[in-house]
Amino acid sequence: MTSRNQQLFDLSQKLIPGGVNSPVRAFRSVGGTPIFFKKGLGSRLWDADGKEYIDYINSWGPMILGHAHPEVVAAVQQAAANSLSFGAPTGLELEMAELINQLVPSMEQVRLVSSGTEATMSAIRVARGYTKRNKIIKFEGCYHGHADALLVKAGSGLLTFGEPSSAGVPAEVAAHTLTLDYNNVQMLQDTFSSIGDEIACVILEPVVGNMNLIVPQQEFLQTLRSLCTQHGTVLIFDEVMTGFRVALGGAQALYGITPDMTTLGKVIGGGLPVGAFGGRKDIMSVLAPLGAVYQAGTLSGNPVAVSAGLTTLKLVQAPGFYEKLTAQTSKLMDGLKAAAQNSGIAFNAQSVGGMFGLYFSHNIPASYAEMLQTDKTAFNSFFHSMLDSGIYLGPSAFEAGFVSAAHTDADIAATVAAAEKAFAALQA
Numbered sequence: 322m323t324s325r326n327q328q329l330f331d332l333s334q335k336l337i338p339g340g341v342n343s344p345v346r347a348f349r350s351v352g353g354t355p356i357f358f359k360k361g362l363g364s365r366l367w368d369a370d371g372k373e374y375i376d377y378i379n380s381w382g383p384m385i386l387g388h389a390h391p392e393v394v395a396a397v398q399q400a401a402a403n404s405l406s407f408g409a410p411t412g413l414e415l416e417m418a419e420l421i422n423q424l425v426p427s428m429e430q431v432r433l434v435s436s437g438t439e440a441t442m443s444a445i446r447v448a449r450g451y452t453k454r455n456k457i458i459k460f461e462g463c464y465h466g467h468a469d470a471l472l473v474k475a476g477s478g479l480l481t482f483g484e485p486s487s488a489g490v491p492a493e494v495a496a497h498t499l500t501l502d503y504n505n506v507q508m509l510q511d512t513f514s515s516i517g518d519e520i521a522c523v524i525l526e527p528v529v530g531n532m533n534l535i536v537p538q539q540e541f542l543q544t545l546r547s548l549c550t551q552h553g554t555v556l557i558f559d560e561v562m563t564g565f566r567v568a569l570g571g572a573q574a575l576y577g578i579t580p581d582m583t584t585l586g587k588v589i590g591g592g593l594p595v596g597a598f599g600g601r602k603d604i605m606s607v608l609a610p611l612g613a614v615y616q617a618g619t620l621s622g623n624p625v626a627v628s629a630g631l632t633t634l635k636l637v638q639a640p641g642f643y644e645k646l647t648a649q650t651s652k653l654m655d656g657l658k659a660a661a662q663n664s665g666i667a668f669n670a671q672s673v674g675g676m677f678g679l680y681f682s683h684n685i686p687a688s689y690a691e692m693l694q695t696d697k698t699a700f701n702s703f704f705h706s707m708l709d710s711g712i713y714l715g716p717s718a719f720e721a722g723f724v725s726a727a728h729t730d731a732d733i734a735a736t737v738a739a740a741e742k743a744f745a746a747l748q749a
């Protein structure tokens with residue numbers, strides 16, 4: 322009999338391109354039928370056929386408290402009863418701005434939007450407006466949402482400006498974006514010494530979660546900070562994924578580097594659509610209505626979404642929250658590494674806070690090029706074995722995973738037991 326999942330996917334493909342509203346959900350990288358979910362609670366999910374899973378995607382990061390946290394649900398219900406939207410200022414937005422400023426002090430001023438894409442797109446516009454320069458730098462393998470200027474890959478040589486990585490992006494737009502290698506200090510120095518004074522901003526994921534997990538080298542971040550200061554270039558930390566995920570103050574607190582601007586998303590919405598961009602007051606002052614850089618949003622600062630985010634941000638401030646999340650995630654990594662070792666599989670794993678990376682290789686990659694060397698076929702077969710055992714990992718070898726505060730020791734033990742089976746099947 323055809324499963325309900327399969328029926329839903331067959332029908333979806335008729336009405337929704339590829340059957341999904343965001344490409345990675347389609348399972349194209351790993352093959353098979355995407356899972357359609359109908360319920361989540363804590364660390365657990367239930368699909369359309371009633372099968373239960375332990376969730377390590379957590380909606381790609383936002384669900385740091387687990388699914389349907391009662392306090393978040395109550396806050397949303399209460400806010401909804403007072404109207405779903407005003408399109409006018411509310412005290413909740415001010416509370417959110419105060420909290421963000423308190424937890425991420427480099428965000429002296431902040432503006433709320435409804436997605437991470439809007440946050441990065443707007444931050445770049447502000448940086449360009451502030452510096453009166455057009456060129457921007459990003460890094461290969463980092464993802465900053467789907468704005469035209471950021472869907473760009475490297476041109477054919479160093480200092481060659483970019484080419485669109487998506488159809489529909491004009492070459493003229495991509496031509497302003499330069500793509501460098503992550504963790505490559507020399508490349509950074511060479512670029513700044515030749516065109517540093519033409520660069521409006523550098524945007525990066527301070528821990529990369531969009532090419533699996535890549536950890537920044539301290540020297541790389543420090544060099545970036547000093548080159549940007551030296552050349553009047555705005556340094557933007559895209560903390561859409563790392564914000565309130567790797568530490569309470571984000572990656573900038575963890576690594577002790579202060580960016581000029583920061584973008585946030587995911588956790589600050591607690592599962593509803595909230596993004597934010599902010600930074601130095603002198604930079605943010607170029608925004609309309611104060612300055613000449615235009616940016617707006619009908620649903621920006623939406624009271625229901627902000628309520629979910631505010632409640633989430635209040636709860637993650639509980640003493641020991643990040644210590645426990647970090648320890649739980651490390652425990653999972655240790656268990657998986659030990660299971661792989663017993664089976665003799667080339668495997669590695671690491672985590673930062675509640676974010677993790679699994680690598681089918683002996684080494685831990687430090688760049689996109691190194692990530693491409695990992696064994697994608699092994700990952701795909703591991704992914705499907707885990708899915709069969711009710712463990713829901715990201716359906717691609719190039720995505721980070723997420724642990725929530727709701728993941729228990731029993732969840733970790735069940736995941737490691739499933740991995741032992743999956744590694745054994747790989748070896749056979």
Ligand code: PLP
Binds near residue numbers: 381586
């Ligand atoms: N920036 C980073 C680092 C992300 O990981 C993402 C999404 O995964 C985005 C920006 C875009 O956010 P959104 O999907 O909310 O538009």
